[in-house]
Amino acid sequence: MQNRWNDQDAAAFTGPLAQRVYTSRLLGADPSLVLHGGGNTSVKAAQKNIFGEEETILYVKGSGWDLATIEAPGFSPCRLPTLLKLAKLSELSDTDMARELLVSMTNPAAPAPSVEAILHAILPQTFVDHTHADAIITLTNSVDGEARIREVFGDQVVIVPYVMPGFKLVRAIAALDPARAAPQAIGMVLLNHGIFSWGETAKESYDRMIDLVDLAEDYLKRKSAWTLPAAAFRPASGTLAAPLAALRKGISTLAGFPLILSAHTDEVALAFTQRANVALVSQQGPATPDHVIRTKRVPLVGREVAQYAQDYKAYFDTQAARSPQKLTMLDAAPRVILDPELGLVALGRSAADAAIAEDIYRHTIEIITRAETLGGYRALPVTDLFDMEYWELEQAKLKRQGAPKAFAGEVALVTGAASGIGKACVVSLLARGAAVVGLDLNPAITELHKRKDFLGLTCDVTDEAALATAIEQAARRFGGLDMLVLNAGIFPASRPVAELSSTEWTRVMQINLDANLALMRLAHPLLKLAPRGGRVVVIGSKNVPAPGPGQSAYSASKAALTQLARVAALEWGADGIRVNTLHPNAVFDTALWTEEILQKRAASYGLTVEQYKTNNVLHVEVTSRDVAELAAEMCGPLFSKTTGAQVPVDGGNDRVI
Numbered sequence: 288m289q290n291r292w293n294d295q296d297a298a299a300f301t302g303p304l305a306q307r308v309y310t311s312r313l314l315g316a317d318p319s320l321v322l323h324g325g326g327n328t329s330v331k332a333a334q335k336n337i338f339g340e341e342e343t344i345l346y347v348k349g350s351g352w353d354l355a356t357i358e359a360p361g362f363s364p365c366r367l368p369t370l371l372k373l374a375k376l377s378e379l380s381d382t383d384m385a386r387e388l389l390v391s392m393t394n395p396a397a398p399a400p401s402v403e404a405i406l407h408a409i410l411p412q413t414f415v416d417h418t419h420a421d422a423i424i425t426l427t428n429s430v431d432g433e434a435r436i437r438e439v440f441g442d443q444v445v446i447v448p449y450v451m452p453g454f455k456l457v458r459a460i461a462a463l464d465p466a467r468a469a470p471q472a473i474g475m476v477l478l479n480h481g482i483f484s485w486g487e488t489a490k491e492s493y494d495r496m497i498d499l500v501d502l503a504e505d506y507l508k509r510k511s512a513w514t515l516p517a518a519a520f521r522p523a524s525g526t527l528a529a530p531l532a533a534l535r536k537g538i539s540t541l542a543g544f545p546l547i548l549s550a551h552t553d554e555v556a557l558a559f560t561q562r563a564n565v566a567l568v569s570q571q572g573p574a575t576p577d578h579v580i581r582t583k584r585v586p587l588v589g590r591e592v593a594q595y596a597q598d599y600k601a602y603f604d605t606q607a608a609r610s611p612q613k614l615t616m617l618d619a620a621p622r623v624i625l626d627p628e629l630g631l632v633a634l635g636r637s638a639a640d641a642a643i644a645e646d647i648y649r650h651t652i653e654i655i656t657r658a659e660t661l662g663g664y665r666a667l668p669v670t671d672l673f674d675m676e677y678w679e680l681e682q683a684k685l686k687r688q689g690a691p692k693a694f695a696g697e698v699a700l701v702t703g704a705a706s707g708i709g710k711a712c713v714v715s716l717l718a719r720g721a722a723v724v725g726l727d728l729n730p731a732i733t734e735l736h737k738r739k740d741f742l743g744l745t746c747d748v749t750d751e752a753a754l755a756t757a758i759e760q761a762a763r764r765f766g767g768l769d770m771l772v773l774n775a776g777i778f779p780a781s782r783p784v785a786e787l788s789s790t791e792w793t794r795v796m797q798i799n800l801d802a803n804l805a806l807m808r809l810a811h812p813l814l815k816l817a818p819r820g821g822r823v824v825v826i827g828s829k830n831v832p833a834p835g836p837g838q839s840a841y842s843a844s845k846a847a848l849t850q851l852a853r854v855a856a857l858e859w860g861a862d863g864i865r866v867n868t869l870h871p872n873a874v875f876d877t878a879l880w881t882e883e884i885l886q887k888r889a890a891s892y893g894l895t896v897e898q899y900k901t902n903n904v905l906h907v908e909v910t911s912r913d914v915a916e917l918a919a920e921m922c923g924p925l926f927s928k929t930t931g932a933q934v935p936v937d938g939g940n941d942r943v944i
Contacts, residue, residue: 349398548766692720904939
């Protein structure tokens with residue numbers, strides 16, 4: 288366990304809260320200690336109020352902040368005396384507790400305090416750290432876990448049996464009174480939950496956390512349970528696009544909304560999914576209840592989706608008898624699937640959520656594997672996991688998040704996505720919550736957006752094999768395809784029919800027409816499986832209804848593409864796929880329009896370049912964003928009953944009108 292403290296860096300953080308920020312970031316920098324917003328830290332400090340009176344404030348990590356990047360405003364300032372009074376109550380519902388925590392704050396604009404704020408308050412030390420260290424969870428989730436904790440730490444830690452986070456946990460720890468029962472202790476282990484350390488300085492509390500976790504890691508090393516053994520596995524073979532899209536459709540149906548699905552067939556993932564006892568060890572539950580909210584109880588293991596639903600019916604019926612009100616909030620879909628062929632499959636309402644589920648389960652794989660080496664993996668009973676998942680505070684948090692974006696959980700593919708209309712379409716679709724795959728011949732596409740919900744692929748759309756590879760990559764990354772925007776194309780230099788070579792004609796047709804046919808053919812099986820129905824938007828041209836001189840190849844290619852879209856609309860309607868076409872004109876912020884072409888076209892009409900740009904009925908300039916926004920809307924609910932349409936985006940053209 289690496290101690291990341293650096294005296295020179297620490298010197299830049301002056302004062303208790305700043306020191307708290309520094310060591311919180313050190314903890315957050317180590318994923319074996321803290322994952323995706325997990326963990327918690329606090330500091331108690333004196334502060335004068337507006338009346339000049341000195342108060343003791345508990346600064347505790349606020350909701351929505353990550354320890355790895357937390358800043359001083361990320362800590363909620365709570366009046367310590369108020370929290371200590373709350374701790375003495377015999378009963379306090381979690382909803383009431385959350386309200387009282389908000390009332391206790393000195394700054395109502397600060398983030399909501401952690402639900403563990405009262406727990407931090409009753410621990411008398413100035414600084415308190417809390418993590419879900421992998422090594423600790425491995426020990427507590429192994430056979431004879433509590434005995435192993437005692438063997439490793441002796442009287443250095445207080446051991447607390449598992450109690451669900453919230454006021455019940457506060458009362459359990461208050462009853463133990465660690466300061467009196469174990470004054471020599473430097474920390475506390477909550478079985479199946481995590482570890483606390485404390486101290487009078489930020490460094491002391493941080494050092495103790497590292498030292499305690501280091502003892503656990505050393506124990507695992509002595510028991511030959513630290514280094515993960517190499518495991519035999521059968522590599523994935525063949526394409527996975529179709530089965531992944533079918534699986535995503537089935538799981539999304541269970542959830543009641545579309546989900547992003549990512550499949551991982553690396554050595555670690557396949558070795559775990561193919562182990563002989565995976566159905567036993569994986570079905571016991573996540574490593575810690577804090578993970579259940581992100582991974583949804585236990586993962587589906589190599590079964591049909593319908594079988595999964597049937598297997599859990601009895602489970603849900605049992606829980607309904609215990610807590611019928613909780614089942615009204617039930618989302619029956621898993622967030623992790625283990626399959627010997629598909630590997631580790633993670634799902635989420637967004638690509639970021641799916642990535643979190645994957646990351647958490649990768650740590651779970653390590654914990655399970657190490658615990659099995661110690662003699663067996665043991666998780667909490669399913670009732671505890673259910674209670675955590677449908678905890679009233681968790682449900683309240685979900686409600687506060689509000690409705691998801693329009694395309695949350697859906698996947699779009701855009702061609703010609705590195706510039707112009709295609710680039711703008713990527714932005715519009717991302718803004719609506721979609722995960723987007725962008726294809727372009729320009730390698731810059733791979734760097735267009737650095738985010739979990741974008742995959743940029745360098746691809747020559749005239750190469751059908753490259754398109755097939757792109758479809759496969761899209762399916763493995765996001766699980767399928769819901770929307771297809773056919774935008775890639777070329778606008779050749781003006782040339783009369785009498786001077787047009789067969790070579791140039793063929794090139795224009797290959798890019799503007801043939802490539803789109805190939806991609807539509809490859810995408811069709813996935814679009815059929817889109818949870819909300821597939822959508823295709825074709826970027827046509829004003830030249831279809833009103834061709835211009837010198838652009839015979841371009842006009843013919845776009846006209847043929849429009850006819851292809853019309854036929855697809857007729858044929859694919861039975862599959863729930865709608866196909867619509869946009870006909871933009873005079874969109875000058877695209878790669879098709881060079882300054883030379885602009886000047887020539889303007890001159891041919893006897894106009895300046897600026898006059899040419901607004902040479903339409905409304906006298907407005909049409910931008911890539913204008914086209915992209917309408918393309919995105921065509922994929923949305925407003926056009927849910929429209930297919931085969933052709934819509935101009937041209938400011939009004941007298942020849943078209």
